Amino acid sequence: MTTDTKPPAGATGAGRGAAPPPGGAPSPGRLRRLFGPAALFLLPALLFLAVFLAYPAVYSLVRSFFDGPGDQFVGLDNYQRMFTDDRTFTAIRNTGIWVLVAPALVTGLGLILAVLTERIRWATAFRILLFMPMAISLFASGIIFRLVYDENPDRGVVNAAIVTVHDTFRSPSEYPGARPREDGPLAADPALGGYTTADAHTPGEVVALPLVGVRPGDLPEQAAPAALPDGSPDTLQGVVWLDAALGGEVDGIDSGENGMPRITVEALDASGAVAATATTGDDGRFLLADLPEGEYTLHLAGANFAEPFNGLTWLGPSLVTPVIISAWVWIMTGFAITFIAAGLAAIPRDALEAARVDGATEWQVFRKVTVPLLGPLLLVVFVTLVINVLKIFDLVFVIAPGSVQADASVIALQMWQVSFGAGGNQGLGSALVVLLLVLVLPIMYFNIRRFRKERS
Amino acid sequence: MSTSPTPRPGAHGGTPAGAPGPRRARTRPGAGGPHRAPAVTAAALATVLAATACGGGGSASADLDAVTLEIVGPWAGAEQEAFEKVLDLFESQTGATVTYSGVGDELSTVLQTRIQGGDVPDVALIPQPGLIQTFAAEGDLVPLDDNVTAAVDENMAAAWREIGSVDGQAYGVYLKVTNKSLVWFNNDLFEETGAQTPETWDEFTQLSADLSEVGVDPLSVAGADGWVLTDWFENVYLQVAGPEKYDQLSEREIPWTDPSVQEALEVLAQVWGDETLLTGGTSGTLQTDFPTSVTNVFADDPSAAMVVGADFIGGVVSSSTNAGVGDQAQHFRFPYIAGEQDSVVVAGDAAVAMSDGEATMELLTFLASPEAAQEWAVQGGFVSPNRHLAADAYPDPLTGQVAEQIVSAGDSIRFDLSDLQPAAFGATVGDGMWQALQDFLGDTEDVEGTMERLEAEAAEAHGE
Numbered sequence: 001m002t003t004d005t006k007p008p009a010g011a012t013g014a015g016r017g018a019a020p021p022p023g024g025a026p027s028p029g030r031l032r033r034l035f036g037p038a039a040l041f042l043l044p045a046l047l048f049l050a051v052f053l054a055y056p057a058v059y060s061l062v063r064s065f066f067d068g069p070g071d072q073f074v075g076l077d078n079y080q081r082m083f084t085d086d087r088t089f090t091a092i093r094n095t096g097i098w099v100l101v102a103p104a105l106v107t108g109l110g111l112i113l114a115v116l117t118e119r120i121r122w123a124t125a126f127r128i129l130l131f132m133p134m135a136i137s138l139f140a141s142g143i144i145f146r147l148v149y150d151e152n153p154d155r156g157v158v159n160a161a162i163v164t165v166h167d168t169f170r171s172p173s174e175y176p177g178a179r180p181r182e183d184g185p186l187a188a189d190p191a192l193g194g195y196t197t198a199d200a201h202t203p204g205e206v207v208a209l210p211l212v213g214v215r216p217g218d219l220p221e222q223a224a225p226a227a228l229p230d231g232s233p234d235t236l237q238g239v240v241w242l243d244a245a246l247g248g249e250v251d252g253i254d255s256g257e258n259g260m261p262r263i264t265v266e267a268l269d270a271s272g273a274v275a276a277t278a279t280t281g282d283d284g285r286f287l288l289a290d291l292p293e294g295e296y297t298l299h300l301a302g303a304n305f306a307e308p309f310n311g312l313t314w315l316g317p318s319l320v321t322p323v324i325i326s327a328w329v330w331i332m333t334g335f336a337i338t339f340i341a342a343g344l345a346a347i348p349r350d351a352l353e354a355a356r357v358d359g360a361t362e363w364q365v366f367r368k369v370t371v372p373l374l375g376p377l378l379l380v381v382f383v384t385l386v387i388n389v390l391k392i393f394d395l396v397f398v399i400a401p402g403s404v405q406a407d408a409s410v411i412a413l414q415m416w417q418v419s420f421g422a423g424g425n426q427g428l429g430s431a432l433v434v435l436l437l438v439l440v441l442p443i444m445y446f447n448i449r450r451f452r453k454e455r456s
Numbered sequence: 457m458s459t460s461p462t463p464r465p466g467a468h469g470g471t472p473a474g475a476p477g478p479r480r481a482r483t484r485p486g487a488g489g490p491h492r493a494p495a496v497t498a499a500a501l502a503t504v505l506a507a508t509a510c511g512g513g514g515s516a517s518a519d520l521d522a523v524t525l526e527i528v529g530p531w532a533g534a535e536q537e538a539f540e541k542v543l544d545l546f547e548s549q550t551g552a553t554v555t556y557s558g559v560g561d562e563l564s565t566v567l568q569t570r571i572q573g574g575d576v577p578d579v580a581l582i583p584q585p586g587l588i589q590t591f592a593a594e595g596d597l598v599p600l601d602d603n604v605t606a607a608v609d610e611n612m613a614a615a616w617r618e619i620g621s622v623d624g625q626a627y628g629v630y631l632k633v634t635n636k637s638l639v640w641f642n643n644d645l646f647e648e649t650g651a652q653t654p655e656t657w658d659e660f661t662q663l664s665a666d667l668s669e670v671g672v673d674p675l676s677v678a679g680a681d682g683w684v685l686t687d688w689f690e691n692v693y694l695q696v697a698g699p700e701k702y703d704q705l706s707e708r709e710i711p712w713t714d715p716s717v718q719e720a721l722e723v724l725a726q727v728w729g730d731e732t733l734l735t736g737g738t739s740g741t742l743q744t745d746f747p748t749s750v751t752n753v754f755a756d757d758p759s760a761a762m763v764v765g766a767d768f769i770g771g772v773v774s775s776s777t778n779a780g781v782g783d784q785a786q787h788f789r790f791p792y793i794a795g796e797q798d799s800v801v802v803a804g805d806a807a808v809a810m811s812d813g814e815a816t817m818e819l820l821t822f823l824a825s826p827e828a829a830q831e832w833a834v835q836g837g838f839v840s841p842n843r844h845l846a847a848d849a850y851p852d853p854l855t856g857q858v859a860e861q862i863v864s865a866g867d868s869i870r871f872d873l874s875d876l877q878p879a880a881f882g883a884t885v886g887d888g889m890w891q892a893l894q895d896f897l898g899d900t901e902d903v904e905g906t907m908e909r910l911e912a913e914a915a916e917a918h919g920e
Contacts, residue, residue: 215671401680403742406886
């Protein structure tokens with residue numbers, strides 16, 4: 001058939017410019033003339049489709065009914081395992097969250113930004129800027145965002161910003177991590193926070209309160225060598241000092257050990273009420289005066305020792321999916337803007353003008369004219385994004401630390417993990433691929449129907 | 457050498473180590489290692505000459521003139537260059553021509569494809585013992601002949617021959633190995649605080665508590681990378697339960713609910729369960745990846761004093777920090793827990809024969825010899841299991857120590873347990889041992905639950 005490139009003479013004569021024979025079946029010669037060259041041109045494309053799309057899809061389906069090594073037919077076992085396995089379930093759930101949140105967010109943001117940038121002077125420059133993330137591979141973006149959301153404020157810029165703001169309003173404690181020794185006179189106070197002496201003291205005593213857990217070099221500059229006060233009958237005196245032990249004597253003030261300045265010391269009476277408050281001096285000494293006779297416990301307020309605020313664990317199990325979605329939004333918004341801006345440019349100006357002349361506010365123009373006119377386009381963008389989201393893989397793979405990857409997993413990642421990552425179970429992996437295909441099919445159907453409608 | 461395609465642990469501080477090839481990253485010290493000063497002392501040479509004299513295998517038969525051998529292995533970059541120098545030595549001794557091609561991470565895929573295509577290399581270098589088993593079971597490997605096994609027995613502890621054997625039949629010659637039983641520490645911090653390197657687990661935990669009291673976070677643990685946690689577990693388990701139980705656990709003769717596992721987990725919990733001992737606390741630890749855990753200890757402003765890990769941490773130190781290996785960065789052996797057992801957790805690459813022939817066996821005999829090990833040792837970034845290679849043959853004393861520990865542990869070396877498991881259990885992000893130990897780090901109270909989960913996952917991965 002492929003050699004038959006010369007059209008039969010009779011057919012040529014009948015066909016040129018003439019109407020088809022009314023009602024009758026086309027002659028075999030005419031069929032060949034119609035489909036011969038067409039088939040010839042279609043063949044390469046069909047071949048490609050068959051080899052690269054149809055065959056793999058069918059093979060995946062078949063493979064999903066076999067076990068890991070592919071030797072044994074297991075029926076629907078892989079599907080059953082897929083839906084009973086916790087990890088896969090998490091992946092399906094996460095993919096659901098992605099589909100619900102991400103495309104709508106990007107389309108909405110894209111619409112708003114496109115409309116807004118239309119009004120400004122440097123619109124093109126602005127749009128180029130917003131489009132730039134699209135030029136970065138998802139993998140590289142993932143690495144960037146892994147760093148952006150790093151928990152350590154010294155590395156992660158988000159936490160650095162949060163910590164800066166936080167510390168502006170609440171200055172960090174002076175001795176984070178300082179704590180008493182387990183067998184020392186102080187013990188953690190679950191009710192008040194901070195530390196309280198186990199023993200009660202009476203005025204006239206001198207109390208030594210050693211703390212550990214701070215590097216000597218991290219003490220404030222004015223810290224001076226610690227020394228026990230002499231004591232006087234009516235006052236409760238003492239010293240709070242850094243008992244740097246390694247290589248030194250445990251307990252007891254060694255030479256070279258410094259007091260801890262500016263720690264708030266409270267004397268609590270038997271009922272737990274604060275009877276007196278003092279602040280330690282540079283040498284760590286404090287003096288609680290004007291105390292009535294009685295027994296008091298000493299309390300070091302927790303605010304002195306609070307761990308520094310270090311921001312949030314963005315890449316922990318609970319926040320990791322929203323964080324990865326935010327990275328994807330950053331990348332894809334440029335894509336949405338470009339499309340929607342093009343659509344905006346095509347909107348007939350007179351429609352907008354007419355609305356404005358009729359006294360519509362800008363908001364009304366946007367809602368009642370711009371958005372409806374953009375409707376079909378927004379749908380195209382949205383559907384494209386949904387398909388894009390369903391196959392999301394690299395961002396999750398790169399951003400989620402190993403310990404939370406299972407919490408952040410999505411179907412495509414789970415599929416890779418199961419079939420190639422380590423498990424090597426391509427039967428189960430194929431089942432996941434089929435699931436992904438089934439999820440994409442309705443969108444495809446919808447898309448095709450819409451194309452048809454548009455054409456008619 | 458800086459452009460080695462091999463993924464190196466920690467070329468960049470923030471690069472996620474979960475990226476492709478974490479397994480390779482941990483068994484491979486990587487190119488551009490710290491020990492790049494091939495100054496061979498006269499003493500070292502003398503030792504080697506002596507060693508060669510007693511090293512087995514008649515290697516100097518120069519009758520392979522027309523023979524061409526092909527080797528396929530995972531090494532690339534500086535490692536490849538170093539290995540090719542070793543091969544040059546063989547070529548000059550025998551007249552044979554040997555070509556090496558490094559295929560990186562794709563080794564198993566490449567080998568499988570070539571086996572299917574009927575075009576096998578003569579010798580392959582295989583990092584995972586499991587792969588040796590797979591190939592041997594399918595009849596793709598040629599057993600070592602008597603000359604080679606004699607050379608292996610002469611030069612290495614019997615345990616190495618065992619690791620390279622399948623059903624009692626020897627297949628692999630271990631050439632380049634990794635010592636995973638080390639604790640790296642920041643010597644500046646130790647000097648500042650007056651800390652002494654510990655010998656036993658009690659001293660180790662005491663030191664950790666002491667360091668914490670003087671305001672230095674003692675430990676940096678890469679909890680985000682599951683394999684780091686399995687290495688911790690393996691070291692503790694090998695010390696607590698001993699090599700025999702280790703084998704039994706690995707071969708599933710005892711379950712993961714065995715009391716020995718409980719004991720090991722409880723020992724681990726002494727450290728993992730104490731937030732004051734871990735820099736960043738529990739949640740920070742679970743977010744820390746391997747390169748960061750190293751830079752935490754050796755950065756200019758260190759946030760922790762010690763990091764447990766393999767000899768290749770030295771490579772990360774020299775590539776990502778300003779600390780000098782052997783100077784500020786030093787290590788001691790993983791502490792003894794129950795008695796003084798010189799056991800060492802190791803990993804390594806085995807050379808296996810895929811073609812039968814005198815020349816192939818000759819080459820393997822050579823690779824088992826101390827002269828081959830010596831040739832690579834002086835170039836640095838290499839540790840040999842060869843007992844006839846003296847510690848001072850290495851370019852720096854630190855590497856010498858690493859090798860000496862392996863040699864002196866003799867038959868108490870054990871291959872990385874997670875590498876001996878099916879990948880679904882021993883090497884999957886977010887699954888199996890990795891995830892179970894990460895969960896355990898998050899909640900060290902849950903010893904029972906962790907053991908049950910490990911047992912269930914192991915049973916599933918082993919297809920029981």
